[in-house]
Amino acid sequence: MPLVTSKQMLLDAQAGGYAVGAFNAENMEMVQAIIAAAEELKAPVMIQTTPSTVKYASLDLYLANVTAIAKKTSVPVCMHLDHGSSFELAMQALRTGYTSIMIDGSHSVFEENIALTKRVVDACAPSDVPVEAELGKVGGKEDDLDGGAGGYTVPEEAKEFVEKTGVGSLAVAIGTAHGVYSGVPKLDLDRLSEIRKLVSIPLVLHGASGLSDEAVQESIKRGICKVNFATELRIAYTDGVKKVLADAPDAFDPKKYGAAGRENVKQLVMNRIRVCQSNGKAK
Ligand SMILES: [Zn+2]
Numbered sequence: 001m002p003l004v005t006s007k008q009m010l011l012d013a014q015a016g017g018y019a020v021g022a023f024n025a026e027n028m029e030m031v032q033a034i035i036a037a038a039e040e041l042k043a044p045v046m047i048q049t050t051p052s053t054v055k056y057a058s059l060d061l062y063l064a065n066v067t068a069i070a071k072k073t074s075v076p077v078c079m080h081l082d083h084g085s086s087f088e089l090a091m092q093a094l095r096t097g098y099t100s101i102m103i104d105g106s107h108s109v110f111e112e113n114i115a116l117t118k119r120v121v122d123a124c125a126p127s128d129v130p131v132e133a134e135l136g137k138v139g140g141k142e143d144d145l146d147g148g149a150g151g152y153t154v155p156e157e158a159k160e161f162v163e164k165t166g167v168g169s170l171a172v173a174i175g176t177a178h179g180v181y182s183g184v185p186k187l188d189l190d191r192l193s194e195i196r197k198l199v200s201i202p203l204v205l206h207g208a209s210g211l212s213d214e215a216v217q218e219s220i221k222r223g224i225c226k227v228n229f230a231t232e233l234r235i236a237y238t239d240g241v242k243k244v245l246a247d248a249p250d251a252f253d254p255k256k257y258g259a260a261g262r263e264n265v266k267q268l269v270m271n272r273i274r275v276c277q278s279n280g281k282a283k
Contacts, residue, residue: 003067004076006100006226007130009044010169010202013225018277019205019216022046023269024082024230026053029258030237031065033265039073041270041279046100046226048082051089059096067097075282080132082228090120094129102171106134110157117165132226135161136173138206152191159198169202169226174219176207179231187215189222196223204228213275220276229272233265240264 006020013020021038025031025047038045049062063079070077080100081093090103103120105113117133124131136153153172162170172195175187185207195203202225208216209232216227240261244251251257273279 001070001074001076003070003079003097003099005128005130006046006078006080006132007128007168009046009076009078010130010225012044012281012283013278014202014223016281017220018281019220019225019227020044020046020278021269021273021276022048022080022082022204022226022228023233023272024048024050024053024228025062025066026056026234026237028065029262030233030265031062031069033237033262034233034269035066035069035073035075035077037266037269037273038075038077038282041273042075042282043273043276043278043280044076044078044282045273045278046078046080048080048102048228050082050230051085054081054089054093059093059098063097082230083134084120087116087119087123090131091123094124094127098129100130100132102132102134104134104171106137106171106173110161114161114164117161117167121166121168130168132169132171132204133161133165133167134171134173134206138171138173138176138178152188153195155191155194155198158195162199162201167201169204170199171204171206174205176205176211178207179209180235181210185211185215187211187219189218192219192222192224202226209233216275217277227272227276229269232268236264236268237261
């Protein structure tokens with residue numbers, strides 16, 4: 001089917017008590033893997049690209065891949081800009097045809113984050129493209145993103161932020177980090193519940209690679225409607241490629257190791273869709 005926006009997808013998840021899995025893709029094989037996994041489990045799914053991924057190829061190349069594959073599937077697929085780093089990039093994604101956009105002003109002070117987010121929300125409104133923002137800093141490192149040590153979202157600020165920006169969904173910082181965890185992350189779930197009490201829009205969890213299934217599910221119970229998975233997909237893809245090349249160092253056909261990476265990603269995404277309990281939720 002044609003691409004859909006994230007709006008109804010996330011509202012359905014919120015009403016149904018599950019989360020939509022949002023998966024970062026870096027190449028055609030990963031796009032194929034994510035959509036194949038969603039199709040097999042009848043799950044709505046979001047595919048997203050960060051600014052560094054967009055720089056590697058281009059917005060329209062990723063969008064064309066996703067659109068072409070989504071067209072042949074029966075599950076809703078949304079194309080999302082992850083961590084949009086500027087108003088200009090958000091507008092480029094909008095014009096290109098992305099159906100969901102994140103503007104990440106979390107590195108700015110509170111008022112500047114509000115102003116930037118509101119500007120993007122207003123610009124996307126005529127096209128009905130929903131906007132995700134971030135308040136508080138999700139720590140850790142992923143590509144060029146460096147959240148540093150992170151700073152937790154303050155519930156009262158979240159309320160004010162949502163009221164002033166009219167944003168569609170909000171990424172909250174409750175102790176997760178991007179990249180690979182060195183220890184077991186400790187989530188501040190009470191903080192999440194506090195935010196939920198004050199904010200009615202769908203909440204988003206970043207940095208879920210490496211979190212336990214229980215931690216992800218508990219956060220969903222407390223209001224998370226979208227869970228981002230990036231780092232572990234990259235690891236799964238690369239592990240598949242490495243294994244083929246280790247077994248057959250003379251292999252030279254990109255299709256051979258690409259297929260192995262793709263299968264690894266598909267299995268991982270199916271697992272994560274089940275953790276998010278979005279399987280069988282495609283409409
Ligand atoms: Zn993130």
